Amino acid sequence: xxxxxxxxxxxxxxxxxxxxxxxxxxxxYQKRVEELTExxxxxxxxxxxxxxxxxxxxxxxxxxxxxxxEYQLQNCSTDEAGNALGILPGEVGDRNILVVAHMDTxxxxxVDHTVSIQPNYVSGTGIGDDSLGVAAVATLPIILxxxxxxxxxxxxxxSSSRSLGKGDIEGIxxxxxxxxxxxxxxxxxxxxxxxxxxYASIGMLRGEIVHRVPEEYDWSRxxxxxxxVNMNDVINRILEIxxxxxxxxTIVLNAIEAGASFNTIPTQASLQFEIRSEKGRVVQxxxxxxxxxxxxxxSQTGAEVMFNVFSRREPxxxxxxxxxxSHARAILKKLGINPRISPSTSELSAFIDREIPAVTIGITxxxxxxxxxxxxxxxxxxxxxxAQLIGLILAIDKxxxxxxx
Amino acid sequence: MSINEWLKSxxxxxxxxxxxxxxxxxxxxxxxxxxxxxxxLNEEATIGKEVIIFRSELMQRYPLLDELAxxxxxxxxxxxxxxxxxxxxxxLAQDILPDLEQKxxxxxxxxxxxxxxxxxIIVYIDADIKNIHPRFxxxxxxxxxxxxxxxxxxxxxxxxxxxxxxxxPSGGGRVTEILIRPLFSLFFPxxxxxxxxxxxxxxxxxxxxxxIPFPIGYGVETSHLLDVYxxxxxxxxxQTDLDQRVHxxxxxxxxxxxxxxxxxxxxxxxxxxxxxxxLPEVSKTLRQFQVHxxxxxxxxxxxxxxxxxxxxxxxEYQKRLSELEAERSAERLATDASAQSNSR
Numbered sequence: 095x096x097x098x099x100x101x102x103x104x105x106x107x108x109x110x111x112x113x114x115x116x117x118x119x120x121x122x123y124q125k126r127v128e129e130l131t132e133x134x135x136x137x138x139x140x141x142x143x144x145x146x147x148x149x150x151x152x153x154x155x156x157x158x159x160x161x162x163x164e165y166q167l168q169n170c171s172t173d174e175a176g177n178a179l180g181i182l183p184g185e186v187g188d189r190n191i192l193v194v195a196h197m198d199t200x201x202x203x204x205v206d207h208t209v210s211i212q213p214n215y216v217s218g219t220g221i222g223d224d225s226l227g228v229a230a231v232a233t234l235p236i237i238l239x240x241x242x243x244x245x246x247x248x249x250x251x252x253s254s255s256r257s258l259g260k261g262d263i264e265g266i267x268x269x270x271x272x273x274x275x276x277x278x279x280x281x282x283x284x285x286x287x288x289x290x291x292x293y294a295s296i297g298m299l300r301g302e303i304v305h306r307v308p309e310e311y312d313w314s315r316x317x318x319x320x321x322x323v324n325m326n327d328v329i330n331r332i333l334e335i336x337x338x339x340x341x342x343x344t345i346v347l348n349a350i351e352a353g354a355s356f357n358t359i360p361t362q363a364s365l366q367f368e369i370r371s372e373k374g375r376v377v378q379x380x381x382x383x384x385x386x387x388x389x390x391x392x393s394q395t396g397a398e399v400m401f402n403v404f405s406r407r408e409p410x411x412x413x414x415x416x417x418x419x420s421h422a423r424a425i426l427k428k429l430g431i432n433p434r435i436s437p438s439t440s441e442l443s444a445f446i447d448r449e450i451p452a453v454t455i456g457i458t459x460x461x462x463x464x465x466x467x468x469x470x471x472x473x474x475x476x477x478x479x480x481a482q483l484i485g486l487i488l489a490i491d492k493x494x495x496x497x498x499x
Numbered sequence: 500m501s502i503n504e505w506l507k508s509x510x511x512x513x514x515x516x517x518x519x520x521x522x523x524x525x526x527x528x529x530x531x532x533x534x535x536x537x538x539x540l541n542e543e544a545t546i547g548k549e550v551i552i553f554r555s556e557l558m559q560r561y562p563l564l565d566e567l568a569x570x571x572x573x574x575x576x577x578x579x580x581x582x583x584x585x586x587x588x589x590x591l592a593q594d595i596l597p598d599l600e601q602k603x604x605x606x607x608x609x610x611x612x613x614x615x616x617x618x619x620i621i622v623y624i625d626a627d628i629k630n631i632h633p634r635f636x637x638x639x640x641x642x643x644x645x646x647x648x649x650x651x652x653x654x655x656x657x658x659x660x661x662x663x664x665x666x667x668p669s670g671g672g673r674v675t676e677i678l679i680r681p682l683f684s685l686f687f688p689x690x691x692x693x694x695x696x697x698x699x700x701x702x703x704x705x706x707x708x709x710x711i712p713f714p715i716g717y718g719v720e721t722s723h724l725l726d727v728y729x730x731x732x733x734x735x736x737x738q739t740d741l742d743q744r745v746h747x748x749x750x751x752x753x754x755x756x757x758x759x760x761x762x763x764x765x766x767x768x769x770x771x772x773x774x775x776x777x778l779p780e781v782s783k784t785l786r787q788f789q790v791h792x793x794x795x796x797x798x799x800x801x802x803x804x805x806x807x808x809x810x811x812x813x814x815e816y817q818k819r820l821s822e823l824e825a826e827r828s829a830e831r832l833a834t835d836a837s838a839q840s841n842s843r
Contacts (some may be wrong), residue, residue: 132585136555137549143630208629210744265835268614 113421113494116438116485117428124429124481126241131476134233135211137161141232142218145203148261148446151176154197158232158253165235168250175268176255182235184491186246188277191490193234193249193483194266194441196257201429201467210400215470222460222469226285226378228253230457231481232422237480245491247278256440261298266444271498279418279490280452281483282441285460285471288479289431292438292454293410295446297377299369300348303328303388304400307361321363322352324395328365331387335380341372345380374408394492407439410446418451425485429478451495500732503675504693509649509737510694513638519561522637526563526644533640534566534618534704537587538608542626543576544829545580549624549631550585556633557589563637566616569626570595570608578626588662590615595670604807606719612709617823621646621708625699629745639702642737650707650735651727653693654700656744657806672697673751678758679721682765686774687725697726700741707731709811709820718764718804752787756800759785763804 146154155178162170162180170180175211178197199220202206209218218225230250238245254265268276284290305321307329329347338345345367352363367384385401392399410418426433438454445452457479460471487496500508516522527535535553550567557563567583569589579589593601595611609623622639623632628724635654642652675697683690690696697720699816711726713719727735749757769775785800812814 132551132555136552139552140632153588211546211551211585212543213547213581355660 108111108484111337112492113424116488116492116494117424120425120481120485123241123484124477127237127480127484129476130237130240131473132344133236133471134229134476134480135216138229139209139211139218139233140223140227141197141228142209145205145207146198147200147202148198148256148258150203151198151255154178154228155253155255156353157230158197161232162251165239167235173268173272174429175265176434177265177269178253178255179269180235180239180251182245182249182251184245184247184249187248188249190246190275191229191245191249191487192252192277192280192452193223193231194252194254194280195231195282195488196255196263196265196331196441197223197224197228197253198257198261199223200258205467214474215472217463217468217470219467220469222471223249224283224285226238226457226471226476227283230283230285230483233480234483236485239466241484243484243488245487247491248275249487250275250277257441258284260404263444265440265445266441270444270448270450277445277448277449277450278449280442280445281486281490282438282445282452282454283486284440284454284456286447286458286469286481287434287456287460288458288475289426289434290454290456291422291433291435292411292442293416293422293435293452294437295439295443296437296445297369297371297374297409298405298407298439299377299381300366300404300406301381301384302364302366302400302404303365303370303384303401304402305362305388305391306382306400307359308398308399310394320353320433321360321397324391324397325350325352325363328387328399331391332367332384335383337380338376341376343369343371343373343380344374345369345384372409372474377406403444407443408447409437409439411442412451412453414423416451416497418490420451420454421489422455422479422486425482425489430480431478451497453486454477455485455486502689505689505692505733505736509734510643511638511642511737511739513634513739513741514790516637517801518566519563519633522644523561523563523639525549531620531644532565532618533563533620533622534568534612534616535564535616535622535636536612536616537567537569537576537608537624537626538572538612539569539582540545540572540605541574541576541578543574543578543581545631546578546587547581547585547646549626549628550582551811552631553624553636554586557636563640567617568612570612570615571607572608582692587711591737592629596813598725598815602715602807604805606713606715607807608811609684609719610713610715610807610810614813614816614819615803618704620702621705622702623700630743634741635700636702638739638741639700642739643702644702645834646737648734650704650731651723651737652702653695653736653737654741654744655693655695655737656741669769674754674758674761678761687728688768690724690728692733692746693724693738695738698744700744703830707816708808709816710809712809713807714760714764714804714841716802717760717805720820722764722768722806725765725772729772755787756802759800760802760804763802767804767806771834773833 144154158178159170201220207219254287256264305325347367349366353360369380370378388399388401423433442454458471458475463470569587571579584587592608592611595615639652642649660718714722721748770778783803787798
């Protein structure tokens with residue numbers, strides 16, 4: 095990947111020794127951030143208790159703008175996509191670091207969003223994905239202030255809208271497509287899991303097959319078992335598609351919806367699926383095959399079959415040896431965490447599409463408590479997760495993550 | 500002042516007080532101190548969040564609160580440990596004024612807070628609020644800070660009586676609508692303007708709290724309203740809309756017990772005020788019924804609304820008040836001295 099901005103000068107020598115200084119300071123950052131955990135938790139509660147299903151993030155966005163204003167960030171604003179943005183101006187200000195967490199969740203407003211805090215953990219709906227990430231972004235200004243850290247670069251804090259599902263990371267895409275400022279590097283913050291590190295995206299396509307029996311359908315025709323039977327046929331054929339071992343490729347059937355009740359022939363069925371592959375071409379080939387299966391079933395049964403694509407990601411990212419990736423790993427190791435490298439299909443993909451070096455990191459450990467989406471996050475590791483974020487921002491700010499290092 | 504005039508001038512929405520910097524400036528200009536008291540009994544599920552939000556937002560970021568205390572009735576869960584872990588001052592009610600006869604009830608905790616806490620204003624917030632937010636505190640103390648004639652600010656959780664689509668009834672709880680408001684309508688019509696007379700969240704000046712008696716059980720909120728009204732009038736009250744309050748719903752049988760306790764307090768006040776002078780001795784036994792194997796059985800509950808006297812009448816409190824005032828004078832002198840030395 096080529097950097098789009100590489101004309102930076104820094105008074106401080108860009109040596110590995112200087113990066114070592116950041117690494118050595120991480121434990122003290124962690125200790126001081128521990129004292130600020132209350133503020134992070136408060137932001138987490140206040141953010142997580144505002145429902146924000148995708149496309150309905152306005153209240154959460156307004157809260158964040160209020161927060162950004164209180165912290166005296168500059169240019170606190172929203173945009174046409176509904177993102178919440180604020181800028182912490184740098185001392186030099188000739189480059190821009192974008193820290194982003196998505197504010198939407200998969201949970202409807204009617205779901206109980208109450209958060210509970212116990213001495214060791216916090217639990218609630220969608221708090222790991224990604225209310226904690228948003229809270230970390232919202233708390234960053236006060237952490238940097240308390241740690242008396244001043245950056246050379248402008249720090250753009252963003253809580254992005256329309257990320258999940260049919261949102262298709264529209265918020266971050268809109269910002270990156272319309273930004274007035276060149277972005278030097280990006281950090282995507284996810285609540286869980288501390289130690290996760292993504293700097294590459296795999297190819298991905300999320301789509302839906304909708305099978306609909308027309309109103310004037312001739313039910314005496316052969317093979318007219320209704321939409322469910324026909325969708326079952328589609329599923330069987332998808333499962334017969336041979337998948338290559340290399341590049342690594344999967345097809346996941348995520349959700350199915352069909353039928354109403356007894357005594358009613360189902361006239362509609364829909365199947366949502368996701369194709370992932372290390373090669374973009376393979377993703378497209380498989381999508382074409384699934385589309386063909388739908389068309390074939392349609393021709394055999396006379397039903398309408400629609401093939402809808404919700405989102406698509408191209409594979410890409412920075413190299414394993416790229417300084418941003420290697421320094422992110424070094425920071426985790428210094429904090430005593432073994433990095434778990436995995437590809438991402440979230441906000442990171444938007445950076446990759448624009449050839450902006452970026453990583454996705456996690457803040458704490460946690461697990462799902464039940465089917466309703468209640469997640470439980472451990473409080474103790476949060477300080478370590480934030481120290482990681484600070485270390486990464488400083489490393490980018492000082493130029494240690496630049497490609498020409 | 501008519502009820503509608505009072506509603507217009509003394510009813511607020513918390514969003515009117517969102518400028519916390521301005522609020523704190525005014526608080527400091529007047530030299531006021533504010534204590535938050537959270538009375539608890541087995542509230543480990545929600546107390547952590549309340550403490551952390553109030554401490555973080557209203558003590559660290561905006562120094563509106565000078566003290567945050569949890570006063571517990573003897574929880575069998577980890578309420579006090581959780582509250583303490585997040586930085587609250589924690590007390591067992593029985594350890595405050597230990598020489599007095601022990602009584603147990605929420606009103607007891609509220610009453611003992613007057614002795615234990617330091618603030619000129621005490622704000623009481625229940626511990627079972629699931630959607631806790633700083634507005635629960637600043638929305639209640641702000642009218643006391645901005646208006647000297649206001650002494651007692653009550654929370655309510657509804658929109659104004661009139662709204663854009665027309666007019667609709669206000670939403671008090673079940674006990675309010677079928678017991679309190681009818682009683683107030685009969686005997687104290689002005690008090691019907693208090694939209695949620697039984698809400699457990701209110702902020703009060705110490706100068707008022709120390710002068711009124713405290714039932715230790717269900718009747719504490721009702722008796723406060725009656726006592727403050729008869730002594731200081733409606734102009735002493737204000738109320739603030741805090742939007743939604745999410746909490747546990749109580750079963751109807753529990754509300755029956757609450758209504759029984761409140762009714763005792765009300766009748767007792769009505770008698771002492773000569774509104775119902777010739778009341779007979781009333782029973783303290785509430786009978787509720789249940790069906791067991793198709794047979795009706797009476798279940799009896801003894802509900803005795805005991806009452807603590809005005810705190811100002813206790814010699815222990817008078818002594819403590821003198822100590823608090825001495826401490827404050829010393830603090831003021833130290834602050835003045837520091838300011839003088841800085842100016843030199």
